[in-house]
Every structure is written in structure tokens, then in C-alpha cells.
Amino acid sequence: MRITGKETFGPSRLKKDSMKILVCVKQVADSESHFEISQDGKNIVCRAPTSYRINSYDEYAIEEALLAAEGSPGSSVEVISIGPDRVKEALRRALSMGAAEAHHLLVEDADLLTPESRARIIADFAAGRSYDLIFTGVMSEDRGGSAVGPMTAELLGMPLATHVMALSIDEENKSIQVEREIDGTRRHQLRLPMPALLTVQSGINRPRYPSLSNVLRAKAQEIPGLLPGGEARPGDFLTRKLTLPPDTRRGVLLQEDSNSMADKLLEYLHSISIL
């Protein structure tokens, strides 16, 4: 497949085909940010100062996409994120890592979207744009559902592999070979034709830091807010209720000056005859 209307990037372009790659990125609140559960128990409200960042698994997905694109000149990486205006920050971060284009699908209360609705929005966006590969992280750190990627693949009719820990692209055949992490001692191996959707496990690569030139480019780049399409089905979830987990702690929590905590820990270790 060739992307028309783009200049060629040197002789290797003649042998290899370029790829069009999409990475689905979620913005999450930092794990240590302060939050409250809203009165009606439906929402998590972050208390300032909240720092938002890219879901760390998605950073591995961005890196893997950039590596794949670098392996076949002329390829480009686009990123997409669903959420309120602040998710533009996450998209800008992806641009400064090296993505070429960012798409923001504007949904104010995105936390209330079911995984299926998210998948429908992404699939609606991606359909007809002829991506060769779609990447995302194996899960989001805030909701941990691991469902949006696989559902998007299903809606687009693309073959899927999740928990990907190694990837090689055979461009002539338009196929990829992946290793999926099953547990500490075993990986599955699959060959998939492109287009395909992959969810990436942490540790597959080392996500790069933004380069200065990309940071400057990302700053200047327009990120238009698009309205999501994708037909919503009646929701899977009738209600959602959030609470703080019950305190099932079996031991003691020490919150005092370091010196006295050290004394108490030492005493404890003596009491169980470990020191």
C-alpha cells in the first residue's frame, strides 16, 4: 500500500511500503493525585493540583509504533485520544515523542463511557482511514479493563493480539509476527496479516523522551477537537456506584517520625524473631 500525496523519503522507499499507524492513547490522573468520590457515587473528582499523564502502557504503544514507522521510511504515526480538552496535553506529549498527527475526540464526561462506547468511537474514526496497524496499551492504569483494544479490533474486523512483548514486521508480505506474554515462563507466537490491532505490554521497549525539535513542533501544532461518531448501543451497565474499598487491613499503619517508626519496625522484627 502506498500513501499518495506524500513525498518519498529516499531509495529504501522503493523496496518497502510505508505504513499508516494509529495509536490509541488515554490520559490518566497520576496515581498519587488526591480525589474524591462525588456525592451520587458516580464520578471520581480530582482535587487540584492533579497531574495528568499518558497511561504508561500507551507510552510503550507509542514507542512501538514509532519504531515500526522508523523501520519503513515514509510511514507515519498518528495518535487519537477521547476525553475533555485536557487530553490535548497527552496528545501533545505523543507528538513530542515523534507522532506526526493527533486527533482529539471531544467527550466531556469520558470517564462514564463504557469500553464498548470507546471502542465504537475509535472504530468509527478509524474506519476508511486505511491504517495498517493500530496500537494501544494492554490496559489503562485508571480502569484496568483491557477491553477497548480488543473491542475495536472486533468492530473493524481486524485480527488481534494482546499482551504483545515482541514484534517484527515483514513488510513485503504485509504481515507481522508477535510474541504475547502469557505468564512468567511462556509466550504465544502468532503471525497476523496487516491491517491488525495490537495491545502492548510494558517492557517491550523503552519509551523515548521527547526531543527538543519535536517538542517545539508539538507546541505549534493544531489539535482540532472532533465530535465523536460511532453508534452507541444501549449501555451494558445500568448503574455504576463508586465507594472507597472497605478497610480490611490486618496490621498497623505507622505515620510518625522516621526515627520512631524505625524503632517500632525493629521491635516488630525482633518479636517475630527475624532480627
Add this chain to the structure above:
Amino acid sequence: MTNSIFIMLDHEEGTISAHSYELAAAARSIAEGEGLSIMALGAWNDVPPESGKFARETGVDLIVLVNPGLRHYSAEAYINACAPFFIERRPLLVLGAHNARGCDFAPALALRTGLACATGAEEIFAEKDAFRAVRTIWHGKVREELTVVKPALVTLMPGAYSYEKNGNIRPGSVTAMAIDLPPGKTSPMPPISTRTGEGAGLSEAEVVVAAGRGVGGTDNMALLRGLAGLFPRSAIGGTRGACDMGLVSYGAQVGMTGRTVSPRLYIACGISGSAQHIAGMKNSRHIVPVNHDPDAPIFRIADIGIVDKIERFLPIFNEKVSGQGKTSDEPQK
């Protein structure tokens, strides 16, 4: 919609996992009093050797869809095999394992078969028109209850339910069902082993000092090594996050996709306590986290929890213990 719960048998090729038994326990807890039947569904190129044992011990009737194309796993073939079966049988509830197999096929299978989908649940209950699924979100700090419309597919976290052998149960049956599979786009190949000797010392260690992302950098690892050095039979492990940061080698990763340890003492330094990490260390005899966030979920399984920064607490503690070593003639309490 019928009155049946289907368990997706969790099997790695022909080996049936412990998770399958947990799913049977979960199904039983829901079926009780609701008059629901429980069945299990597997899909492979043959009937897994331990199928009889599974059916006998859990009392669940097992159906295995058989086709040569299912020899090595792919989401595509698995879904192509199971979807027509569920469309015909119209189960009320399908339970899957929330692991690298279940997470791979379950969400798409739910979409294709018109089942509502909730993933990563820790508890599930039947209500009148819906199921109630309980899961943990927001870095382990918030409990989310979802009412999931019927019929539904729900994946359950490993370890969420425990299976207990019941001698009085009526043994289940095993049925092989040969099926047709449409040609797939995906070509699965034989799995590869990534077993290494690295980190093997962790299983024998009496004391495990484990690093998390909160350790921050390699400089602070010296503090953890100093701490480990205070105990005669100790080893250093870490979370996946710590391995990803290069603080600890992947061979020493503790958790669902790493090693399982049960030392006498587990000191968790800068570890939040994700379900995947806890799966590998929860059977430690004594658990001592050091973390500056008092809301970190790891404190829920602590015997004694230290709310402090690694870089502040460890130098003081290490100093105290080694100082104590020098004056060991001092009477101990």
C-alpha cells in the same frame, strides 16, 4: 436467554489452569438459590487430558469444541469457535479468566455474541434483571460496582474466588464436539518458553526486599541492597514497574507474570500494591510496606506499614540495625 452459566475453561494448550477451578467456584456461588445450571466450554484440537478430573472435581459438565485449527491459541480461531456455540445456546452468563488468554478473546466474543461485557471483576452477584460486578479501579483505590445487563460476559481476576474440593459433588461429564472453523487470517505457532534461572534465589529466600517504581532510581537501590544485607538469607525482587525502569532484572519480577514467592518477610519498598503484583507475594508470612502514600493499596495487606519516603526511612533503619549489630551484647527484649 436460558438459565445457564458457562465457564470459559482456562487452559494453556492441554493444561487446565487453577483459574478454571476458581471460575467454577464463582459460578457456583451465583447459581446457588437461583436455579441456574453450570457448564464449562473449552476449545482445542483435542480433549485436554485433565478434563475428566476437572469435571469430576467441580461437578461441572464440560464441552470441548474440537478442531485441528485450535491446536495453538489465537483470539481469532477461539472466537470463531465459541461464538456460534453461544449464539445457539444463549447463556445467561459467561465467566472468563481475566488473564492473557481471557482478556484476549473475551471482549470481542462478548461483542460478537451480543453479551454485555464487564472485565476484571473481583466479585459477582445475580440480581433480578442484572448481575452486579465489583471491581477495583483507580490504581486500586476505588471500588466500582456495576450492574451489568443480562445476558452478560464477565471476566474474573485470578484469585478472586477460591475453589474448595467437595467430596460429595455429583461428577460432571466431558463431551467432545467436533466443529467446523472458517479459515482464519491469523497463524498461531508453537508457544515459546522464557523460563530462566535468573532470580531463582527468590524462592529460597527467607526475606525478600522488593523494589517498586517509588524507589525512583538506581541510586536508591543501594539502600535496598543495604537493607537486604542485614538479613542472612535474603534476595532482591521487584514489581514489573521496577523491572521496566531497569532497577531489577526481569528474572526477579514478582507477580502474575513473574515469580511467586512466600518468604517469612516481604519488605515492599515504593510499591503501590497492584492486583498483579499481590498475586505473586500475598502468601508471604509477614508483609512490611514502606510507601509515602498512606492510601496505597499495599497497606491493606500489611502487618506493619511504614508511611514514609524510601530515601528518608531506609538510611535511618539500616543504620539502626547495623549499629545494633555492633553492640549485640546489649540485652534484647
